[in-house]
Amino acid sequence: MRKQRETQYIHGRGSTQAFYRSLSMPIFQTSTFSFATGEEGARRFAGEEQGYIYSRLSNPTVQALEDKAAEAEGGEKGLAFASGMSAASAVLTSLTKAGDHILCSNGIYGCTYGLLRLLQEKYNITHDFSDMRSIEEIAENIKPNTTCLFIETPINPTMRVIDLEMAAALAHQHNITVVVDNTFSSPYLQQPLSFGCDIVIHSATKYLNGHGDVIGGIAVGRQDYINELAATVRKDMGGTMAPFDAWLLLRGLKTLHVRMDRHCYNAEQLVKQLKQHPHVEEVFYPTDSSHPDHTIAAKQMKKGGGVITFKIKGHKEDAMTMMNHLNLVKIAVSLGDAETLIQHPATMTHSTIPQIERERMGVDDGMVRLSVGLEAWEDIWNDLEQSMDRL
Ligand code: PLP
Numbered sequence: 001m002r003k004q005r006e007t008q009y010i011h012g013r014g015s016t017q018a019f020y021r022s023l024s025m026p027i028f029q030t031s032t033f034s035f036a037t038g039e040e041g042a043r044r045f046a047g048e049e050q051g052y053i054y055s056r057l058s059n060p061t062v063q064a065l066e067d068k069a070a071e072a073e074g075g076e077k078g079l080a081f082a083s084g085m086s087a088a089s090a091v092l093t094s095l096t097k098a099g100d101h102i103l104c105s106n107g108i109y110g111c112t113y114g115l116l117r118l119l120q121e122k123y124n125i126t127h128d129f130s131d132m133r134s135i136e137e138i139a140e141n142i143k144p145n146t147t148c149l150f151i152e153t154p155i156n157p158t159m160r161v162i163d164l165e166m167a168a169a170l171a172h173q174h175n176i177t178v179v180v181d182n183t184f185s186s187p188y189l190q191q192p193l194s195f196g197c198d199i200v201i202h203s204a205t206k207y208l209n210g211h212g213d214v215i216g217g218i219a220v221g222r223q224d225y226i227n228e229l230a231a232t233v234r235k236d237m238g239g240t241m242a243p244f245d246a247w248l249l250l251r252g253l254k255t256l257h258v259r260m261d262r263h264c265y266n267a268e269q270l271v272k273q274l275k276q277h278p279h280v281e282e283v284f285y286p287t288d289s290s291h292p293d294h295t296i297a298a299k300q301m302k303k304g305g306g307v308i309t310f311k312i313k314g315h316k317e318d319a320m321t322m323m324n325h326l327n328l329v330k331i332a333v334s335l336g337d338a339e340t341l342i343q344h345p346a347t348m349t350h351s352t353i354p355q356i357e358r359e360r361m362g363v364d365d366g367m368v369r370l371s372v373g374l375e376a377w378e379d380i381w382n383d384l385e386q387s388m389d390r391l
Contacts, residue, residue, distance in 0.1 A: 005072065005188065006257045012068040025064045027247045031055050056240045058230070065246040066218075068253055069208070072187040073200050075220035079230055080246055084183060084203025085111050086239035087217030091201055092119065092148065094233045095177050101146045102127040103138070103176075105162055107155035107361040109203075110350045112181070129361070132162045135170050142174055151197075152181045153190075154297070157309045157345040157369040158362040159284040161293035164300055168196035183207070186336075188260045189302045199225065206336030207306070209252040210259050214245045259374060263306030263336075266377040270370070273381050274310050279322075279388045281366065284309040306372045307335055309345075316365040318391055319344055323368060325387035328379060335371030340380050342370050 003011065016022045033052040035041035043049035052058060062080050070078035081087040092115065096102065102116065106129040119125040130141040132151070149171045153162040164180065171178045179199045180192035186207035192200050202208055204216035219229065234240060241249075271285045283290070286297035287304030297304065312319045323331050323342055332341045333349050343349060346365045350358055372380065 008071050009068075009188075009256050010254050013071050016064075025061055025247065025250050027243050028055075028060045029243050030059070055243065056238060057235055059240075059243050059246070061243040061250075062241050062246040065241070065250050065253075068250060069187075069202075069204075069218045070220050072253065072256070073182070073193055073220040074187070074191050075193050075200065076223040077226035078218055078220045079226050079234060080204070080241035080249075081217035081219065081234065082239045082241055082245075083215045084181075084201070084205055084217040085115065087201045087203075087219045088112055088181065089115055090229060090233045090237065090239060091179055091199055091219050092116075092125075092150070093237075094229050095148045095179070096123075096125045098123045098125065099145060100125050100148075101143045102148045102150055103141050103143075103146050104129050104150045105152050105155055105160075106131045107158050107160060107363070108150070108152050109156050109181070109183075110352045112150075112152075113350075113353045113357075131160075132167055135166060138167060138170050142170075142176065146174065146176055149176055149178045150181070151178065152184070154184050154286045154301075154305065154307070155361075156184060156349070157284075157307075157367060159286050159291065159307070159309055160362070161286050161291075161297045161300075163296045164190075164192050164195035164197055168198075172196065184307055184335075185301055185305055186256060186260055188256050189264075189305055190300055193220070195300060198222070204249055205334060207256065207260065207263075208336075209249050210255065210336055210338065211248070211252055212334065212337035212339065214248045214252075216241050216245050216249055259338075260303070260306070262374050263372055264303040266374070266380065267304060267306050267308055267372040269377040270372060270381060270384070271304075271308055274308065274384075277385070277388060279313050279318075279391050281311040281313045283311075308370045308372060309367055310370070311364055311366045312368060312388075312391070314366060314391070316344070316346065319366055319368050322387045322391060325390045326383055327386075328375070328383040329370070329387075335369075337371065338374045340371065340373035340375060342368055345369055 066078035116127045178197040180197045183203040199221040202218040274283045329340045333343045
């Protein structure tokens with residue numbers, strides 16, 4: 001019988017029985033693997049025999065994580081990378097060639113924007129942004145050379161939500177591959193493959209790990225695609241995850257459901273408080289009734305997630321003043337950690353996006369993005385409240 005997702009995170013595919021029945025997956029901290037004979041090495045290189053060769057290609061600890069991540073996303077196979085950006089760049093370069101076009105959600109992480117610019121400038125792989133609010137809106141932005149739809153949902157930091165089922169159905173009519181950056185939701189809250197999307201990527205640095213001590217990335221998709229990605233872009237461009245980081249991630253994943261439930265509960269309580277505060281102009285949280293996309297969010301997400309964006313009344317300086325008076329909440333980029341973190345997208349995570357583009361994406365100078373941690377929500381609120389009292 002298929003195990004429930006909470007049980008999968010703890011037990012998962014595979015077994016450590018061969019390793020002295022070790023409960024935790026051992027860390028294979030080795031760069032290479034020796035062959036019993038020259039012929040064995042030759043067979044492995046020729047792909048005629050399974051087995052490890054060299055840790056940039058594959059490693060047992062990293063592979064255990066890849067299996068677990070694939071299972072969590074409901075996908076056939078996973079591949080681990082040194083960072084979320086390494087996963088994004090590997091997937092996008094694998095799906096495009098010079099002259100192709102990528103259609104992207106109107107709002108993406110700043111470095112993904114940088115990657116798209118780089119692909120355009122160096123390889124003439126162009127891109128456009130679309131709100132993707134309807135089939136018509138996506139259809140009118142699809143070009144004959146569009147090979148990939150790249151979607152972030154909820155979008156960082158506006159928290160707009162895109163209907164994945166709708167986007168995937170339309171893309172497939174045009175033979176377009178749909179890639180979803182599922183970092184903000186984690187597979188516990190949203191499984192894009194179950195809505196027909198083709199590839200999921202993660203900054204595993206965030207909720208998958210959950211403890212703020214690893215930089216990592218994951219891609220999950222069909223076995224044939226992931227095998228090809230492993231044998232080409234990841235092998236030849238590098239960007240493989242280190243065994244110790246994979247081990248930390250295996251440990252983090254065991255508690256994904258417990259952490260996510262608490263992140264979401266804390267966020268829901270804070271949204272209620274923020275909405276009533278006189279210094280807060282607007283609160284953006286996907287499943288809140290005030291959110292324009294809350295019905296889509298309710299359809300495809302189990303809960304609203306641990307990130308809240310809110311707009312401070314006033315200007316950039318007021319947002320900065322508020323952040324500068326926080327004590328418990330730390331000013332830091334990243335999200336999904338036990339500690340509550342706050343950042344100012346316009347001058348931090350999205351600062352590399354030109355202002356005119358940022359405004360089109362809805363990133364306002366008064367916005368701050370709060371990654372709600374696992375503390376008692378009342379303590380987080382007390383800190384936010386006292387800092388807003390300074391305004
Ligand atoms: N995707 C999203 C939505 C992110 O927020 C980030 C990082 O903040 C990334 C991708 C990049 O991940 P990494 O920092 O692990 O390279």
